[in-house]
Each structure stands twice: as C-alpha cells, then as structure tokens.
Amino acid sequence: MATIKQVADAAGVSFKTVSRVVNDDPNVSADTRARVLDAINALGYRPNLVARNMRTRRTHLLGLVADEIATTPFAVNLIKGAQDAAWKRGFMLMIVNGDNDAQRTEDAIETLLERKVEGMIYATMRHEVIDPPPNLIEAPSVLANCRCADSRIASVVPDDEKGGFDATEVLIRSGRRRIALINLEEIAAAAQARQTGYRRALALHRLPYDEALVRYTDDGQPDDGYHRMNELLALDTRPDAVFCANDRIAMGAYDAIKEHGLRIPHDIAVVGYDNQEVIAAYLRPALTTMALPHYEMGYWAVEYLTHAAAQGERAVEQGTLPCPLIMRESV
Amino acid sequence: MATIKQVADAAGVSFKTVSRVVNDDPNVSADTRARVLDAINALGYRPNLVARNMRTRRTHLLGLVADEIATTPFAVNLIKGAQDAAWKRGFMLMIVNGDNDAQRTEDAIETLLERKVEGMIYATMRHEVIDPPPNLIEAPSVLANCRCADSRIASVVPDDEKGGFDATEVLIRSGRRRIALINLEEIAAAAQARQTGYRRALALHRLPYDEALVRYTDDGQPDDGYHRMNELLALDTRPDAVFCANDRIAMGAYDAIKEHGLRIPHDIAVVGYDNQEVIAAYLRPALTTMALPHYEMGYWAVEYLTHAAAQGERAVEQGTLPCPLIMRESV
DNA sequence: CTGTTAGCGCGTTCAT
DNA sequence: ATGAACGCGCTAACAG
Numbered sequence: 186m187a188t189i190k191q192v193a194d195a196a197g198v199s200f201k202t203v204s205r206v207v208n209d210d211p212n213v214s215a216d217t218r219a220r221v222l223d224a225i226n227a228l229g230y231r232p233n234l235v236a237r238n239m240r241t242r243r244t245h246l247l248g249l250v251a252d253e254i255a256t257t258p259f260a261v262n263l264i265k266g267a268q269d270a271a272w273k274r275g276f277m278l279m280i281v282n283g284d285n286d287a288q289r290t291e292d293a294i295e296t297l298l299e300r301k302v303e304g305m306i307y308a309t310m311r312h313e314v315i316d317p318p319p320n321l322i323e324a325p326s327v328l329a330n331c332r333c334a335d336s337r338i339a340s341v342v343p344d345d346e347k348g349g350f351d352a353t354e355v356l357i358r359s360g361r362r363r364i365a366l367i368n369l370e371e372i373a374a375a376a377q378a379r380q381t382g383y384r385r386a387l388a389l390h391r392l393p394y395d396e397a398l399v400r401y402t403d404d405g406q407p408d409d410g411y412h413r414m415n416e417l418l419a420l421d422t423r424p425d426a427v428f429c430a431n432d433r434i435a436m437g438a439y440d441a442i443k444e445h446g447l448r449i450p451h452d453i454a455v456v457g458y459d460n461q462e463v464i465a466a467y468l469r470p471a472l473t474t475m476a477l478p479h480y481e482m483g484y485w486a487v488e489y490l491t492h493a494a495a496q497g498e499r500a501v502e503q504g505t506l507p508c509p510l511i512m513r514e515s516v
Numbered sequence: 517m518a519t520i521k522q523v524a525d526a527a528g529v530s531f532k533t534v535s536r537v538v539n540d541d542p543n544v545s546a547d548t549r550a551r552v553l554d555a556i557n558a559l560g561y562r563p564n565l566v567a568r569n570m571r572t573r574r575t576h577l578l579g580l581v582a583d584e585i586a587t588t589p590f591a592v593n594l595i596k597g598a599q600d601a602a603w604k605r606g607f608m609l610m611i612v613n614g615d616n617d618a619q620r621t622e623d624a625i626e627t628l629l630e631r632k633v634e635g636m637i638y639a640t641m642r643h644e645v646i647d648p649p650p651n652l653i654e655a656p657s658v659l660a661n662c663r664c665a666d667s668r669i670a671s672v673v674p675d676d677e678k679g680g681f682d683a684t685e686v687l688i689r690s691g692r693r694r695i696a697l698i699n700l701e702e703i704a705a706a707a708q709a710r711q712t713g714y715r716r717a718l719a720l721h722r723l724p725y726d727e728a729l730v731r732y733t734d735d736g737q738p739d740d741g742y743h744r745m746n747e748l749l750a751l752d753t754r755p756d757a758v759f760c761a762n763d764r765i766a767m768g769a770y771d772a773i774k775e776h777g778l779r780i781p782h783d784i785a786v787v788g789y790d791n792q793e794v795i796a797a798y799l800r801p802a803l804t805t806m807a808l809p810h811y812e813m814g815y816w817a818v819e820y821l822t823h824a825a826a827q828g829e830r831a832v833e834q835g836t837l838p839c840p841l842i843m844r845e846s847v
Numbered sequence: 848c849t850g851t852t853a854g855c856g857c858g859t860t861c862a863t
Numbered sequence: 864a865t866g867a868a869c870g871c872g873c874t875a876a877c878a879g
C-alpha cells in the first residue's frame with residue numbers, strides 16, 4: 186500500500202516526477218526514470234486508480250445490465266465480446282443483473298451511475314423490442330440484442346430476417362421443395378423476422394407458401410419441437426425439410442423424425458437457429474444452424490460506447506449484425 | 517452532474533449537512549433534512565462514489581477472475597451466485613477473463629488491485645488443483661471450483677466424491693447390479709473423486725469392482741460417450757446401468773443405447789453429471805444427473821470475502837459443497 | 848527536465 | 864444540530 190509520496194521520498198524526487206514516470210511522460214531523464222522505477226519495484230507501489238479517476242474525472246468503466254444471465258447461457262458470448270473489446274480499449278466492465286425486475290434494474294443502473302460509468306449496455310437474452318429503463322439514458326448507452334420502438338437509443342441486434350432467408354435458402358439449394366417452419370411463439374420479434382425471411386426465400390425461388398407447413402411453439406422447447414414435428418409428419422404430403430426457429434426445437438424434431446424411421450438429412454433436412462453449441466454440435470447428425478452474433482453484438486456495443494466517450498456525442502446508430510450459417514450435417 | 521456543494525447552496529446549508537442527510541446521520545433536524553432532500557431531487561444529485569471510495573478507503577468492489585467464460589456456459593451460475601451475494605451485501609463485482617493465459621491473468625488481477633477491490637475470486641470452469649496466479653494473494657482471495665495444493669488460499673469446491681457415491685448408489689437402489697462408469701480423462705481431479713465415490717458405493721453394497729466396466733474419455737464429449745458405450749454394449753455380459761461422468765458423455769451414450777434397440781431406463785439406467793440443463797432436461801427420456809453447485813460456490817465465495825473484509829483476517833477455509841441428485845427419468 | 852500549488856468530491860475531526 | 868478546516872492520492876496548470 187505504498188503511496189506515490191513514499192516512492193518519491195525513496196527515489197529522492199518530488200511526487201510529481203513519480204507521477205510522470207507512471208504516466209509515461211517523456212519529460213523525465215532516463216536517469217531519474219530508472220531511479221523512480223527502482224523505488225516503485227522496491228516498495229511494490231501500485232497507482233491508486235480510485236484517486237486517479239477522481240482527479241481525471243474519468244473511470245474507464247462501462248456498465249453492462251443484463252435482464253437475466255443464467256437461463257440462456259449461450260448468450261454469455263455477448264459478455265465475452267464486450268469484455269474483449271473493453272479490455273482492448275482499456276476499459277473494464279461492471280456487470281449487473283436486472284433479474285427481469287424493473288425496480289431492481291433501475292437500482293442497478295443507479296449504482297452504476299453513482300460509480301460514474303462512462304457508458305452502459307443494456308442487454309436482453311432474447312431479441313425483442315423493449316421499453317428501456319428510464320435512468321438508462323443518463324449515461325451514453327446502447328441496447329444490445331434489443332431495441333426500443335422510437336429508436337432514440339443506439340442499439341445492435343441480429344439480422345433475423347436475413348437469417349431466416351439464408352436458412353430457408355440453404356434448404357432450397359439442397360433440392361428441397363416442401364419446407365416446413367417450426368417457429369417460436371408468434372409474438373416474438375425474432376419469430377416474425379425469421380418468418381419474413383422464410384417467406385422471402387420461398388417467393389424468390391418460386392415455391393408456394395403453405396400455411397399447413399408453418400407451426401408455432403409455446404416456449405420453443407424440445408417437447409414443442411417434437412410434437413409440432415409429429416404433426417408435420419402426419420400430413421398427407423410430409424415436408425422434405427424443416428427450418429426450426431431454434432436448436433432446442435430442432436432437438437425435439439430430431440426425435441420425432443427418428444421415431445418415424447426417417448433419416449436426416451436423407452429423408453428430411455433440418456436447419457436450426459442459435460448455434461447453441463452444446464446442442465447443435467452434439468446432435469447426431471450434427472445440426473446445421475444459424476449462429477447468433479452475440480459476441481459481435483457485445484463487441485459492437487463497447488466499440489460504440491468507447492468511441493462515443495472519446496469523441497463526445499455522436500449519431501445514434503442502429504446496428505444490425507448478420508447471423509452466419511453454420512454448415513454441419515443435417516442438410 | 518450536480519455536486520454536493522451545489523445541493524448545499526440550494527438548500528441553504530453547509531455541504532456537510534447534505535453529507536449527513538445522504539448518509540442517514542440522525543443528527544439532522546427533520547426540517548433541514550426535508551429541505552436538503554428537496555434540493556437533491558430538484559438538482560438530480562447523485563453521490564459520487566469515486567470520491568466517497570477515495571475518502572473512506574473502501575470500494576465495496578470484488579474482483580472475479582475466470583479462466584475462461586464462454587466454453588462451459590453452464591458455469592455462469594457461479595457468476596450468478598456471486599452477483600446475488602454481492603448485491604445483498606452491497607458489493608459490486610468486476611469480472612475479468614484470464615483467457616487461460618498466465619500473463620493475461622496476472623495483468624487482469626493487477627488492474628483489479630489498482631482499482632482497489634476488497635477481495636478477489638479466482639474461478640475455473642473445471643474442478644481442478646491449480647497453481648494460483650502469484651499476485652492473487654495481494655488482496656483477500658478465494659478459489660472457486662478449484663484449489664491449490666498447499667491449501668494456503670481459501671477455496672470452495674464441489675464434493676465430487678460424494679457425488680460419485682450418490683450417483684452410483686441411486687443406480688444400485690434401483691436394482692442394478694452391473695454398473696458401468698464412463699469417466700472423464702483419467703488425470704482430472706473431478707474424475708478421480710467421482711471414481712472413488714463410485715468404488716465406495718459398490719463396496720458398501722458388496723458389488724464387485726470390475727475394471728472392464730470402467731472406461732475413460734479423451735475430452736468428455738458425446739462422441740466419446742457414444743464409442744465407450746458401444747464398447748460396453750459389446751461386452752459378453754452387458755451392463756444394466758451406466759454412470760457417465762458428465763451429461764455430454766451421457767448424451768452420446770443415449771445414442772449408442774438407442775441404436776442397440778435398448779430402452780432407457782428399462783434395459784439400461786443412466787446417470788449423468790453436471791445437470792447441464794440444456795442437455796439433461798431435454799434428452800428423451802430426461803436425464804437423471806448430479807448438479808454441480810456452481811451458484812452456491814459463487815455465493816459462498818462472496819460471503820467468505822465480505823465476512824473477511826468486515827472482520828479483518830480470518831481463518832483460511834476450505835469449503836466443500838454437495839452435488840444434489842436431480843431425479844428425472846433415466847433411472 | 849523538475850517542482851510547487853491547487854483542487855477533484857467527499858467524510859472525518861473537532862469546534863460551535 | 865450544524866459548520867470549518869483538513870486531507871484521501873492523484874493529476875492539471877503553471878513555474879522555474
């Protein structure tokens with residue numbers, strides 16, 4: 186716990202000179218610099234960032250408020266991306282949970298504000314349109330994986346429409362003609378966008394849109410996928426491909442397909458969504474799916490904030506990041 | 517960005533009185549308190565924690581250093597537990613990634629130290645014995661999900677021996693007699709402990725230990741589980757139960773069992789380990805497994821640190837937390 | 848190239 | 864019940 190003054194005394198210089206050395210100020214002779222560095226090592230001196238932050242009025246701190254963190258663990262990639270970008274820019278992240286509770290979220294943001302974060306990211310686990318916490322905008326902020334209706338806050342979201350399009354098109358290109366869609370719950374923003382992309386791909390390739398081939402799940406879980414797939418397989422003319430709006434649905438669909446004695450992808454091709462590694466990579470056959478750009482969104486959000494912090498105000502941007510196709514063995 | 521002085525001026529008191537109100541000092545008349553609170557609201561004053569931290573020499577900050585965060589996402593529960601405990605105690609967490617790189621980890625810890633965290637948690641994604649980063653101990657610290665050989669740093673780990681015992685015993689109690697074990701790679705601390713528990717349960721119930729029934733995987737992935745299970749099913753007398761040292765192995769084992777036309781749990785009972793929700797809950801039938809106390813370890817670690825911070829030094833504790841049996845449908 | 852003075856926003860100490 | 868002076872550890876602004 187040596188202080189800058191003690192280092193100065195030990196090195197026989199003023200404490201300001203120590204400050205210069207610590208901050209790589211060129212205006213220090215090589216000689217004194219060496220003596221100061223010796224003293225620093227000898228005393229185990231470490232600059233006190235709390236004091237520096239107070240003086241410079243900068244904290245190099247970013248807040249990350251997540252609605253929930255544990256339930257969709259693959260979304261930690263968003264945090265990872267934010268961490269990596271922050272580290273690169275010399276920032277640190279303070280991560281807090283809103284626990285899907287408005288008051289709790291507001292309190293969490295309040296604490297972040299008191300700690301003088303230089304920006305905040307508000308991240309949701311599912312892509313949706315939200316009503317942002319009121320105090321969020323008291324610091325420069327970005328919404329990640331969600332956006333607000335009036336677009337007054339910067340945001341970055343996955344391009345689910347294009348994702349839906351690409352998923353459908355890869356099936357079409359593999360020669361399939363009756364392509365079913367097992368979607369998420371109908372109201373979800375992601376569900377609508379993916380379905381729009383699905384329809385656009387069908388239309389582009391002059392395939393009919395058949396409502397009988399489109400099903401919705403209640404909560405996007407494997408059981409849902411299993412039952413919806415069974416319904417599809419009971420159709421007079423069964424589909425030869427299915428686009429599942431997430432990998433868990435696909436997991437259930439796999440079971441239904443296998444129980445019917447059908448083979449993937451020979452009889453039915455399957456594309457999932459989310460690239461939830463633990464499912465997609467391990468299903469047999471491995472699942473072809475669309476990856477969500479969680480890492481990239483986290484990275485984007487921090488880049489946006491650090492640039493905003495560096496350059497003062499800047500235009501409110503709305504980022505849209507692509508969902509890459511991950512080819513495996515189910516198409 | 518109102519300061520405490522501006523509030524004082526607005527309320528017609530000295531800034532010290534404002535400080536008293538903010539800190540709930542009883543020595544303020546109800547009258548002045550009301551006026552001060554009005555001024556605070558009018559100006560949107562928010563205490564500056566950076567300044568307060570500097571003055572009180574306390575930050576209410578805890579560091580959490582993780583070796584990696586993305587690859588085993590279910591371990592985020594450790595973070596969740598730490599967050600919850602920290603919030604309850606009025607602390608915040610700064611989470612940094614070591615990325616499994618020694619230099620990076622040391623740098624990350626250094627930054628945490630400069631920011632004057634009051635304690636640090638070093639968490640690994642897999643339960644193992646480690647050589648802790650050298651600068652970790654410069655603040656009160658705890659190891660979570662790992663421990664060091666000399667036990668000089670507090671730690672909290674899962675009780676894998678008891679977990680292995682319980683997993684095996686639930687199979688025995690269900691009437692199985694030939695219980696196979698598909699373990700992790702042989703050197704892992706968790707693998708050894710689970711196997712010790714497995715043997716203890718067999719011995720207690722007077723069942724023979726048969727080396728032919730014990731297999732090791734290379735990396736604990738489904739493909740491994742699939743192949744090891746096929747080997748076990750090729751035995752002259754096939755097992756009637758299998759204890760898989762993680763859920764991914766069990767996932768592969770399921771495929772092998774099903775391909776052999778055998779039914780779970782009728783013909784072969786399966787117990788996994790990790791309670792990796794996305795797998796365990798969604799396999800068909802749902803997998804009975806042992807839960808890892810990630811949440812509890814995170815919680816424990818923060819409780820330990822906040823107590824240590826409050827009471828000065830205290831005995832170096834080594835915590836061991838139970839792995840609860842999660843009964844589903846595979847036994 | 849180096850040192851001095853001042854003050855960031857707050858809490859502590861002691862006075863009134 | 865309230866206020867004045869001081870200093871936490873550091874950097875900014877200015878001397879020299």
